[in-house]
Amino acid sequence: xxxxxxxxxxALLPTVAVPMVLLFVMLRLAPGDPAAAIAGDSxxxxxxxxxxxxxxxxxxxxxxxxxxxxxxVRLDFxxxxxxxxxxxxxxxxxxxxxxxLTVLALTVALLIGPFLGIAAGTRRHGLLDxxxxxxxxxGIAVPSFWLAVLLIAVFGVVWQVFPVAxxxxxxxxxxxxxxxxxxxxxxxxxxxxxTLFRYSRAGVLDSLHQPFVTTARSxxxxxxxxIRKYVFRAAVVPMVTVVGLTTGSLMGGAVVTESxxxxxxxxxxxxxxxxxxxxxxIEGCIFFIAVVYVLLNLLIDLLYSLLDPRIRY
Amino acid sequence: MHxxxxxxxxxxxxxxxxxxLPLVxxxxxxxxxxxxxxxxxxxxSGKSITAAAVMGILPPQITAEGSVFFxxxxxxxxxxxxxxxxxxxxxxxxxxxxxxxxxxxxxxGTQMIRPLRHHLGLGRREARDQALELLEQVGLGxxxxxxxxxxxxxxxxxRQRVMIAMAxxxxxxxxxxxxxxxxxxxxxxxxxxxxxxxxxxxxxxxLVLISHDLGLVARHSDEVLVMYDGRVVEQGPTAQVVDRPExxxxxxxxxxxxxxxxxxxxxxxxxGAVLEQTRAMAGGAR
Numbered sequence: 336x337x338x339x340x341x342x343x344x345x346a347l348l349p350t351v352a353v354p355m356v357l358l359f360v361m362l363r364l365a366p367g368d369p370a371a372a373i374a375g376d377s378x379x380x381x382x383x384x385x386x387x388x389x390x391x392x393x394x395x396x397x398x399x400x401x402x403x404x405x406x407x408v409r410l411d412f413x414x415x416x417x418x419x420x421x422x423x424x425x426x427x428x429x430x431x432x433x434x435x436l437t438v439l440a441l442t443v444a445l446l447i448g449p450f451l452g453i454a455a456g457t458r459r460h461g462l463l464d465x466x467x468x469x470x471x472x473x474g475i476a477v478p479s480f481w482l483a484v485l486l487i488a489v490f491g492v493v494w495q496v497f498p499v500a501x502x503x504x505x506x507x508x509x510x511x512x513x514x515x516x517x518x519x520x521x522x523x524x525x526x527x528x529x530t531l532f533r534y535s536r537a538g539v540l541d542s543l544h545q546p547f548v549t550t551a552r553s554x555x556x557x558x559x560x561x562i563r564k565y566v567f568r569a570a571v572v573p574m575v576t577v578v579g580l581t582t583g584s585l586m587g588g589a590v591v592t593e594s595x596x597x598x599x600x601x602x603x604x605x606x607x608x609x610x611x612x613x614x615x616x617i618e619g620c621i622f623f624i625a626v627v628y629v630l631l632n633l634l635i636d637l638l639y640s641l642l643d644p645r646i647r648y
Numbered sequence: 649m650h651x652x653x654x655x656x657x658x659x660x661x662x663x664x665x666x667x668x669l670p671l672v673x674x675x676x677x678x679x680x681x682x683x684x685x686x687x688x689x690x691x692x693s694g695k696s697i698t699a700a701a702v703m704g705i706l707p708p709q710i711t712a713e714g715s716v717f718f719x720x721x722x723x724x725x726x727x728x729x730x731x732x733x734x735x736x737x738x739x740x741x742x743x744x745x746x747x748x749x750x751x752x753x754x755x756x757g758t759q760m761i762r763p764l765r766h767h768l769g770l771g772r773r774e775a776r777d778q779a780l781e782l783l784e785q786v787g788l789g790x791x792x793x794x795x796x797x798x799x800x801x802x803x804x805x806x807r808q809r810v811m812i813a814m815a816x817x818x819x820x821x822x823x824x825x826x827x828x829x830x831x832x833x834x835x836x837x838x839x840x841x842x843x844x845x846x847x848x849x850x851x852x853x854x855l856v857l858i859s860h861d862l863g864l865v866a867r868h869s870d871e872v873l874v875m876y877d878g879r880v881v882e883q884g885p886t887a888q889v890v891d892r893p894e895x896x897x898x899x900x901x902x903x904x905x906x907x908x909x910x911x912x913x914x915x916x917x918x919x920g921a922v923l924e925q926t927r928a929m930a931g932g933a934r
Contacts, residue, residue: 544707545748546743546745546748546749547748547749547750547751547752549705549743549749550741550743550749550750550751550811550814551751551759551762552705552732552735553703553705553735553736553740553741553743554735554736554762554763554814554815554818555732555733555734555735555736555737555763555766555767555818556732556735556736556762556763556766557729557732557766558732560762560766564754564762565751565754568751568753568754569751569752569753572753642753643752643753644752644753644798644800645752645798645800
């Protein structure tokens with residue numbers, strides 16, 4: 336187990352290093368020049384060159400890379416090109432918001448998805464099942480930002496029960512915090528709930544007639560208990576993967592949804608940084624997202640071994 | 649004598665079908681407490697369907713009709729809840745593959761304790777003690793280790809012993825064992841059959857032993873029922889059926905068993921096989 340953990344953590348290095356190097360190269364090969372953006376629209380060629388020199392962007396790609404590498408291995412991503420702000424601070428600040436939004440969205444998804452999945456799976460072809468399957472198809476097909484706009488229109492504009500945009504830190508006012516994040520969390524969570532619903536329904540259908548479930552029935556246990564303790568127990572394992580991947584993609588920053596609601600999360604930070612070619616900030620964001628992804632995958636695998644005694648590392 | 653009293657289980661005119669396809673037709677037999685009935689036939693002959701129909705655990709797409717008269721009550725047509733409640737408490741079922749019949753993600757103890765608490769109203773502690781007792785009864789000793797184990801950690805023989813311990817745990821009067829030894833090594837097969845027969849005596853059970861191997865169960869049964877293509881082709885006291893088989897299928901079944909010191913060139917076959925079903929499937933069913 337300890338060996339396995341060490342091995343997996345060791346693999347973290349190349350898994351994160353490869354995309355980072357690729358990112359470095361791609362950013363600098365891509366069209367667009369941060370120096371031009373900083374110098375402004377009316378800047379002369381000389382002024383742009385001056386800015387470029389100040390940022391160290393006039394050095395050869397190789398020299399830039401060596402300098403970059405030296406800093407990145409020390410986890411130093413430098414400052415934003417556009418503001419006197421440390422990248423680490425920026426990423427940390429925005430990631431906090433994204434983590435909060437992710438937790439809320441996951442809560443919504445987990446409260447709805449698996450529960451309805453069991454209900455539908457155990458009543459296959461019933462009215463409830465058909466309605467839910469149809470509903471989940473819509474949920475999967477609809478992009479969360481479209482749902483976001485719809486929710487804003489209904490709850491923000493027509494009924495005015497939720498604010499249409501903005502963010503209040505939890506430390507400032509927990510109630511307002513929830514109030515502001517409710518709509519984004521619901522729009523993200525509902526879409527994930529639809530996926531979770533599909534997986535849990537399929538899992539229930541799959542295990543409903545497994546021999547070990549028949550055994551539980553043959554022992555005279557009531558159907559409710561059979562479903563809850565035997566069927567669901569078997570169906571829950573594959574769902575861990577789905578939840579893990581969902582968490583991963585939510586942590587990457589729900590870029591569009593965050594924009595729609597003006598939530599200052601990682602997605603927004605990344606979007607602005609890409610638009611301005613703010614290299615260090617992009618690199619910091621991607622680094623954070625990559626590390627989170629790798630750690631989440633590790634966590635999923637560990638959870639698997641916890642949930643399924645046949646899996647041992 | 650047991651035989652003079654009412655049989656514990658009397659099955660008559662039992663048929664099962666999936667859509668229009670008959671799987672079991674007009675099966676009838678009786679079992680008394682303290683006695684063993686062997687149900688013999690090849691794969692697809694309807695043995696397991698018959699047992700599942702008695703137990704009430706047929707897959708939803710299979711329907712059964714006829715009569716399953718158990719201890720003074722007709723079971724077919726009984727409300728599902730009543731029927732379910734008899735499982736474990738009145739009728740025990742031993743499955744062919746303990747590996748898949750036991751939950752892969754739950755500890756053996758958990759699986760044994762739930763029915764004990766449900767049927768016998770035992771507390772957690774008592775149920776656990778009772779489970780240990782049962783393990784001892786099936787020859788596994790009072791091993792806490794077994795209770796804490798998962799099914800994949802046990803050997804084939806241990807798994808089937810656990811399965812049997814569970815099946816008898818809530819004191820059923822009838823035990824249905826569906827090919828209980830097929831998944832096991834030959835030496836273990838004998839041990840498990842011996843165990844079932846010993847438990848039948850100790851607990852005064854009526855035992856229905858399903859097998860494709862007439863030679864194996866002949867020694868352990870009082871009566872034999874031979875099934876072929878969903879029908880009963882021969883039934884009677886074991887000794888009589890084995891010594892003087894009347895039906896050609898029974899004879900073929902006996903000849904097909906490999907015997908020490910005899911090397912058959914080809915195993916005997918019988919015309920007709922399970923053709924009727926195959927034909928019906930190709931024609932009618934999806």
